[in-house]
Amino acid sequence: MSALIDNLLWYSIxxxxxxxxxxxxxxxxxxxxxxxxxxxxxxxxxxxxxxxxSAESQVPTFRGADGLWRNYSPxxxxxxxxxTSDPHLVWEWYDxxxxxxxxxxxxxxxxxxxxxxxxxxxxxxxxxxxxxxLHERAGSxxxxxxxxxxxxxxxxxxxxEELNEQVPMDHxxxxxxxxxIQRPAIVWFGEMLPEEEWERAVDAARQANVFIAVxxxxxxxxxxxxVKVARQSGALVVIVNPDPTPADDLAKWILRGPAxxxxxxxx
Ligand code: OAD
Numbered sequence: 001m002s003a004l005i006d007n008l009l010w011y012s013i014x015x016x017x018x019x020x021x022x023x024x025x026x027x028x029x030x031x032x033x034x035x036x037x038x039x040x041x042x043x044x045x046x047x048x049x050x051x052x053x054s055a056e057s058q059v060p061t062f063r064g065a066d067g068l069w070r071n072y073s074p075x076x077x078x079x080x081x082x083x084t085s086d087p088h089l090v091w092e093w094y095d096x097x098x099x100x101x102x103x104x105x106x107x108x109x110x111x112x113x114x115x116x117x118x119x120x121x122x123x124x125x126x127x128x129x130x131x132x133x134l135h136e137r138a139g140s141x142x143x144x145x146x147x148x149x150x151x152x153x154x155x156x157x158x159x160x161e162e163l164n165e166q167v168p169m170d171h172x173x174x175x176x177x178x179x180x181i182q183r184p185a186i187v188w189f190g191e192m193l194p195e196e197e198w199e200r201a202v203d204a205a206r207q208a209n210v211f212i213a214v215x216x217x218x219x220x221x222x223x224x225x226x227v228k229v230a231r232q233s234g235a236l237v238v239i240v241n242p243d244p245t246p247a248d249d250l251a252k253w254i255l256r257g258p259a260x261x262x263x264x265x266x267x
Pocket of ligand 1 (some may be wrong): 049055063186215257
C-alpha cells in the first residue's frame with residue numbers, strides 16, 4: 001500500500017514538473033518577456049553572466065560550435081601547470097585574446113544590465129564569470145568577478161597585482177618590477193575562486209528574489225552552482241540563452257534567444 005502511495009506521489013511530482021516545462025516552453029515569447037519584466041521589479045535581483053553575453057560583441061564563447069575550447073586546449077592554455085611549463089606560449093594566446101576583446105564594444109545586453117543597476121542600485125548585483133571587462137565598459141559597477149580580469153596581471157613571485165591595458169604587450173611574458181614573471185590575474189582550471197568575490201556571490205544568490213542567468217553553459221563549477229543556491233533559497237530563476245543548459249530545470253522562465261535582443265526587452 002505504501003509503495004502504491006509512493007508511486008502515485010512520484011507520478012504527480014513528475015507530471016507536474018513536465019506540465020511546468022511544457023507551459024514554459026508553450027508560452028508565447030512576448031507573454032514570457034512581459035512576465036519576466038514584471039518580476040524584475042523585485043527588490044533583490046542578481047544577474048549572473050557568462051561568455052554568451054559578450055558573443056554579440058564578437059568575443060567568442062568557450063564552448064559550442066565556434067567556442068574557443070573547440071580549437072584550443074584548455075589544459076595547455078588555462079592551467080597553472082601549462083603556464084609554468086611554457087609561459088611564453090600561454091601569454092601569446094592571452095595577448096591574442098586581449099587584442100580581440102580590445103576591439104570589442106559592449107552590446108545592448110551589457111547596456112540593459114547597466115540600466116537595471118541604475119534603476120535599483122541597492123538591490124541589484126551583477127555576478128560575472130567573464131574576464132573581458134565589457135560590463136564595466138558598459139557602465140556597470142561593483143561587478144562581482146568570479147574568474148578574475150584579463151586586464152590585470154599578477155606576479156608569480158611577489159604576488160603584486162597591476163592593471164595593464166597594453167595591446168599587444170611589448171614583452172612576453174611580462175615581468176614584474178621585482179623581476180618575477182607576471183600571469184593574467186584570472187582563475188584557471190583547478191584553481192580556487194577569489195574568496196571575497198565568491199562570498200559576495202553566494203550571499204547575493206541567497207538573498208535574491210529573482211536570479212537571471214544570461215549566456216552561460218552552467219557547466220563550470222563552483223560558479224554554476226549559484227543557480228541552485230538561488231533556487232533553493234526561493235528565488236525565481238530566469239535563463240536567457242539560445243541553447244539548452246543543465247540549469248534549465250531550475251528555471252521558472254527560459255527565454256530562448258540572444259542576450260542582446262532579449263535583455264533590452266526586459267527593461
Ligand atoms: P561557455 O562558453 O561555456 O557558454 C556560453 C553560453 O552562452 C552557451 O550556453 C551558449 O549557448 C550561450 N550563448 C551563445 N551566444 C549567446 C548569446 N548571443 N546570448 C546569450 N547566450 C549565448 O561560457 P561560460 O558559461 O561563461 O573560464 O563558461 C564558464 C567558464 O568556462 C568561463 O568563465 C571560462 C571558461 O573556461 C575562465 O575564463 C576562467
